[in-house]
Amino acid sequence: MNKIFVGLLLGLILGAIDGATSWFYPEARSMVGSIMVGSSIKGMIVGTLTGWLARKVNSTAWGIVAGSAFGLFFAFLVATISDVNGRHPYLEIMMPGFVVGAIVGFLTQKMGAMPVKKARTTA
Amino acid sequence: MELSDSVVDHLRHVAALPDLTGTRYELESEIGRGGMGIVYSARDRDLDRRVALKVLDVPLSGEAQLIARIEHPAVVPIYETGTLPDGRTFYAMKLVSGSRLDGYIDGGASLAERLRVVRRVGEALAFTHNRGILHRDIKPQNIMVGEFGEVYVMDWGVEAVAGTPAFRAPEKQLNELSDIYGLGALLRFVLPTAAPPALEAIASKAMSEDPSSRYPDAPSMLADIERFEAGFPVEAWSEPWWHKLRRFGQRNAVLLLLIAAYAAVKFLLFFLRNL
Numbered sequence: 001m002n003k004i005f006v007g008l009l010l011g012l013i014l015g016a017i018d019g020a021t022s023w024f025y026p027e028a029r030s031m032v033g034s035i036m037v038g039s040s041i042k043g044m045i046v047g048t049l050t051g052w053l054a055r056k057v058n059s060t061a062w063g064i065v066a067g068s069a070f071g072l073f074f075a076f077l078v079a080t081i082s083d084v085n086g087r088h089p090y091l092e093i094m095m096p097g098f099v100v101g102a103i104v105g106f107l108t109q110k111m112g113a114m115p116v117k118k119a120r121t122t123a
Numbered sequence: 124m125e126l127s128d129s130v131v132d133h134l135r136h137v138a139a140l141p142d143l144t145g146t147r148y149e150l151e152s153e154i155g156r157g158g159m160g161i162v163y164s165a166r167d168r169d170l171d172r173r174v175a176l177k178v179l180d181v182p183l184s185g186e187a188q189l190i191a192r193i194e195h196p197a198v199v200p201i202y203e204t205g206t207l208p209d210g211r212t213f214y215a216m217k218l219v220s221g222s223r224l225d226g227y228i229d230g231g232a233s234l235a236e237r238l239r240v241v242r243r244v245g246e247a248l249a250f251t252h253n254r255g256i257l258h259r260d261i262k263p264q265n266i267m268v269g270e271f272g273e274v275y276v277m278d279w280g281v282e283a284v285a286g287t288p289a290f291r292a293p294e295k296q297l298n299e300l301s302d303i304y305g306l307g308a309l310l311r312f313v314l315p316t317a318a319p320p321a322l323e324a325i326a327s328k329a330m331s332e333d334p335s336s337r338y339p340d341a342p343s344m345l346a347d348i349e350r351f352e353a354g355f356p357v358e359a360w361s362e363p364w365w366h367k368l369r370r371f372g373q374r375n376a377v378l379l380l381l382i383a384a385y386a387a388v389k390f391l392l393f394f395l396r397n398l
Contacts, residue, residue, distance in 0.1 A: 099385040
């Protein structure tokens with residue numbers, strides 16, 4: 001399994017789990033299904049990007065940094081378009097999104113196959 | 124005229140110096156003594172380089188000549204063998220600049236560096252055992268660590284005359300498993316006082332009194348050392364559950380930290396919401 005696919009899968013699973021934790025907020029409980037879908041899509045995008053980066057850069061530290069950055073950015077976008085009782089839940093979405101992005105970034109560095117470099121020939 | 128003891132000793136020493144007439148070597152100084160001969164540093168006049176010259180008390184065995192044909196990074200290359208005018212056998216080999224393993228350990232080598240040396244010795248044993256050659260006298264005094272970190276195993280096929288009991292297998296008939304015993308003793312020698320239990324267990328398994336209880340070959344023992352270094356359980360030791368948990372935590376420290384951070388964030392948000 002290549003790193004992009006691993007990132008996609010991890011982002012989907014962890015995004016779904018992150019979205020499911022909204023069940024603990026009564027005001028969001030009725031929307032937990034759509035929150036999970038949205039969070040999964042966000043996770044898949046972050047996972048794909050970190051997986052792509054992991055194919056280029058072999059560094060756990062940079063994987064975590066990049067994953068955190070992607071997670072934070074897309075969580076911001078989601079928070080901007082979300083409306084819970086008239087307010088945008090920036091903190092509730094961005095903070096977990098930041099950490100989940102870090103986890104996905106770390107795992108895509110550790111898991112998945114690196115691309116095979118083709119040998120150059122002079123022929 | 125009576126000669127003093129010191130003069131007699133000096134004359135004996137000079138008389139014992141090898142006569143290198145007819146060879147291309149110039150004697151420099153004695154650098155070591157073993158059970159089977161004396162090692163000198165010498166200069167190769169033809170190639171203008173320094174070599175180690177080992178002058179044996181006994182004739183070269185067929186096995187020693189076989190060693191001369193083996194090419195392995197841990198086997199000191201032998202350049203030439205021959206007979207001195209006084210009938211003693213000699214062989215010229217690479218002069219290794221560095222220190223014996225005991226000196227290397229005293230110099231403050233880390234555990235990883237010590238294990239690297241043991242692995243190099245094990246790789247050399249695996250290589251030569253495949254060719255039917257035993258070492259028979261694995262001990263720190265026969266291991267050299269060069270100035271660039273390269274490892275050399277010396278004195279192949281020369282069974283210890285006096286031997287060092289701590290490194291000699293108990294069985295009378297020596298075979299590959301006896302070398303495994305020596306390798307285990309070497310591992311035990313390099314381990315620090317508070318060594319990880321897994322490494323102690325590996326050394327103990329290799330040094331089992333019953334040869335059939337030891338590792339069957341050098342690669343098996345090396346694989347267990349590599350498993351330890353990679354943070355995996357080793358075959359020689361059945362670790363308790365708390366140790367497995369600790370090892371899991373060490374191998375996955377970053378991931379566990381990130382998961383803990385996620386849990387902390389969620390808890391904090393929930394707590395702030397309820398304030």
